[in-house]
Amino acid sequence: MLTKSFKYTPGEHEAEKASNSYLMSLIAVIAGLPLPIINLIATLIFYLGNRKATYFVRWHCTQALLSQFSLFLMNSFGFWWTISIVFSSETLSTNYLSYILTLIIFNAIEFIATIYTAIKTRKGIHIQWWFYGSLTNLICKA
């Protein structure tokens, strides 16, 4: 995670909106929704709502969406694996438990990183994540 200077200094209103894009994914977690797609939908709705916003807001909405998308893939696999254990002939195994622990680790890292970025972005500081930041630079043009 890197603090980089942005092309311009974002205003108070922009910083608030950009910070909210990260908070959207957290709201779904706080609400206790177990479906992994909820976080993605929450972030996607916010992203679509801000398509015409300023560059700083769009940039951070995109970074939040991309990070949620990869988590969505990991969590979906874990979710359906769990469903197959509860409702079908699949049984608990070391492989499954290891996968769930890996999910917990990756989700916790993402959760902490999201909170940190939301706080920093709220102050107008531009935070660029490793991989997601450079990917966002490719997708989101000024």
Next chain:
Amino acid sequence: MKKSFIQGLIIVFLFFATWIGLSELDWMTIFQVKKVQQSTEQKLGDLFWNIYEKSQNELKSRKILAPIDSLLDKICISNKIDRAKIKLHILQSDEVNAFALPDNHLVIYSGLILASENEAELSGVMCHELAHLELNHVMKKLVKEIGLSTLISMTTGNGSGEIIKKATKILSSSAFDRKLEKDADIKAVDYLVAAGIDPEQFANFLFRLSEVEAKMPDGFSWISTHPESKERSEYIISHSSRKSHKYKAILAESTWLKLKEQL
């Protein structure tokens, strides 16, 4: 672009490396999963068996139990199955049926013994039910049909009478999935061959009973709940023909006849 691609690959690699790394530890033991599963299975086994014990007459005569025990001993020893864990019960009933309950309860109806023409036919059905137990099909079926949370609530004494009744019926009078039935048949053939019992007799039994069942459907639960008996006997014969083995009777002819007389 190239930098993002490499970074993406590193994240994917980190994810799988963490997963594989964690898989090296035995989480099933760390979280005591097996211990909890065994305790749940034991409680469910006791619960279901108590229902049968109260409602049906269990035959405990040595003259009836000893020959069946000899067959079971031979099958278990030849297949390295712990005989001590199998709880054998013979119930007085005209129904041609046998089934497995959680916690290794093997229930055989006297009607099934009478319908078997020889020890190999009865051993075939016993091996089939043993295979369901050894392959953990009984618990899988219960979880699928009743649901894990309901099963756990049953073990804590919170299950409603209706659900317990339903679960009991599912265990004694409904078949497993087609795939599980086939797996149990194939495993049963392996058990029979290892014990020196002719598996073709098991196939014959299925074939014969399916024909009788077609004429008089009542009372042939074991066949009517196990679909496609003819197809089953065909793949049992095809699987057993690949195995060359010498077959030998376990019980003396007179012992077998005396057993049937007792019933």
